[in-house]
Amino acid sequence: MNKVRTLIATVLATVAVSAIAAEPQYLNSGKVMKGSFPFTEAVKVGNMLYLSGQLGIVPETQKLAPGGVEAESHQMMRNIKTVLETNGYAMDNVVKCTVFLADMKEWPAFNDIYKRYFTEGKYPARSAFGVNGMAFDARVEVECMASKSPEA
Template sequence: MQLAVIFWTEEGCLKVVSSLKAAASIVCTALLLGNSAQASEIVGLNSGKVLQGSPPFSEAVRVGDTLYMSGQVGLEPSTQKLVPGGIEAEAKQTMANIKASIEASGYEMSDIVKCLVIMADMSELPAFSKIYLSSFEESKYPARSAFAASGLALDARVEVECIASK
């Protein structure tokens, strides 16, 4: 039987005693990295490039090097109304809004690691996907989930929420 004793402080691992020293070192490193992420400042960002006024939420929130974006719909920034033309027009505008918001936050489309797609009608997912895929470099697509929901904001056909990381 092997015994590992680990002494901890708020700064991290002080001392490891046992033959499991290498494993414990990995655990200490992981915990230290986790603690530094927890200590990161939370910054709400509102670019004004998509939504005018003061919405009751942040357009994006940055924690460390990770950017959590609020959902975007096919809102035309100049009119603050959904673009006409159905799923294709809304998909193009939604992705343009994501690009404007992410770039205003100091990130790029290639920094997006995960997207959540919410559809009013899942039968429109193939049409949305064609436009969505053209927004990213081929073979460097973010992870993605999709589901249908009724009653999207402004009666949109699609809403997309993304997470980016540098």
């Protein structure tokens, strides 16, 4: 009977510690998006980092990078990298991305830029959608999830 009680106590303690460790942290560095928006730059839960969708917004001007989907894609990927690094993650920690394109005909141009930001052969799982309208009239938006091993 004592073994059963000990086992139950151990399981309950493990669940309690997991619940505490999984408390969401709402992270806004202000390095990418300045101002007050009704969303969080990133949310960390355990070892996972969930990024809000990123646009090709130039942080200094808070306007889209001029030059169409290519320029927006480069700036957006730099913004993603900034959010990751600010929170202790790297591009190689990205495990899933969702891509939104204003025009699916721009998918090849976007892909050419996107793949440059990841180690070849270690691309995140990904979905892509054509959409009708994005904030700031952007051509492309990407949201990502990253994971890394807990600190030792």
